[in-house]
Amino acid sequence: MEWEGSARVLDVSGLEAPEPMVRALAALRELPRGSWLVLQHRRVPIPLLAMLDEMGLRHRTRPGTATDVEVLIWHDGDPEP
Amino acid sequence: MKLVTLRIDALPPMRVPLRFYLTAPVFGMLAGSLLLVESDTALASRWMPAALALTHLLTLGVLAMVMVGSLFQVLPVLGGGSIPGTGRTAAVVHPLLTIGSGSLGYGLLTHSAGSLTLGAATLGVGLGGFAILVGTRVLRRQAGGDALFAIRLAALGMASTAALGLVLALGMAWPSLGIPFRLWTDAHALLGFGALTLLLVMGVSFQVVPMFHVAPPFGTRTTRVLSLGVFAGALGLAFGGELLDPRWPGAALGLASTAYALALLTRLHRRRRRRAEPLVRAWQLAATLLLVTIAVGTAHLSGVGDPRLQILLAALFGYGFALTVVLAMLGKIAAFLAFTHLQRQCLRAPEAIPLLPTMDDIVGSRAAWTQLGVHTLALVALCAAVLWPASAPLAGATMIADFAVCGRNMLGAALRYRRAERAIHETIAATGQRP
């Protein structure tokens, strides 16, 4: 896992289901307050986004540079990255 | 009066429900295999790809498959008239449902846009079309007993569940559509379980339990109040959103379904036909599981935050309440249809009567007890796996066994039917040649 300021970058674009979701959840369990996860994905992971809502995490999706899609994930209440 | 003739003798050909009944166990065994292979994630969260696929293999590939197949036989008997173009309709709906369940399951597992779209399209046409056909052509008439009121509402539930499912699958395949995925998933699940599955089982039980087990009737007013309570509660929970405190529709759904479960249990307790057959035990088990589901659902709605509760709810209701009844009814309907078709052939040829099997010869009560026993084990294993994930492979294995028993029973019924039919035809041909 790489670091980019207070962000962690996780590339799951080459993985088959359910690995992207499993890895993302594992990373999110260790996500410190004030930092965010940049999830590099080959598509918008709609079910994961629904799950983040339920877990009280915030997210934003943007077109990626290394991969098709990047999802930024941070704790509710933290400043938006 | 021609219409009446069609309505009253609407016995579907054996092959119509049978094609659904033979397909369902295949999807059940696929679901069990998926649970076995993806045992780490399939029950971990309802958003896991394997969990979404597992749910839809069971609800579409098994529950919807059997329910649709059974409606061809059950609706005319309940006074709703036959489904237009019986054989042809089945020949269109069955492949659509089969392709749809398979490709939606695959699409949910792999997040493949193509499979999701194909699944959404085939199921939208197949199930949506079937619900509209049943709702407008069969159930629109005023006739019919206590069952049809609930089944009409269930047809509405089926159409809306299918419509929401279609949008959700397309929304997952094409994220740019930007649909509110989580909210609509909740609505889709609530309608599918409450407004479709529960109401359909209720409707059938209103008619079938008093008659087959010689039990006191539910009473028209009770059946209507309960059906409306369940329908309104499910609808309110699904679409109430910000407007409605979910505890109100939740209470309506909880109270109506509790009252239904208790009414069902007392009817069964007061039945005059004391024979302890598997179907009676299946109804009793289902009613009890509905009460357990309501208790867990109440805990969930009152804010017990454990995400496993949602999965447990789906397991208790879908695999417990609904599938227990469905598997037990399946054996009875297959045996009855096979018997009655064979017997009608003997009406013109009394010399063939000795070749006629009883219903018990077609799907025996031992087979039915085995089904109920293995199914109960599979349910216990599934619930255990939700709470103790390490036991998920065991749940997968018992699930495969559950549907292997079902498949064996259905295949056995089909083969016995063919064998008896051939023997009867040979006897008729042989005696027909005599002077």
Add this chain to the structure above:
Amino acid sequence: MESLATFLSADHRDCDAALTRFEDAIRAGDPGAIQQTFDAFHRAMVRHFAREEDALFPTFEAATGNAHGPTAVMRMEHDQMRMVLAQLEAELARGETSRSLAHADTLMVLVQQHNMKEEQILYPMCDQVCGDAAELLARIRGIGED
């Protein structure tokens, strides 16, 4: 006034109860009670068939001008039930109680799916089309009463 539907549906329930008593007797295994309950059930069924085939159906057919419609189907289903009744009686005479129970179970399913159709569809129609229902009901009642 009592409708045809009410009276004939109650007659169905009487037949159901009689079949239930017969099944109970088989399970209890008392040969005297088995024969007695079977005879009672048999009488109830034959009387119900006669009430429909000799009074209700002809009136319905005359009123609607249709002898090949629902009543033809109902007559065929009666024949199906008669066939199982005969098989049941034969097994009983042979002392085959478990086969008798299997036939009783088959008969129960056959009877109930038939009853549902009559009670949901045919009887309500009879009440609408059969003109002087009081006279017809009196005739139906009279059949098999002794």
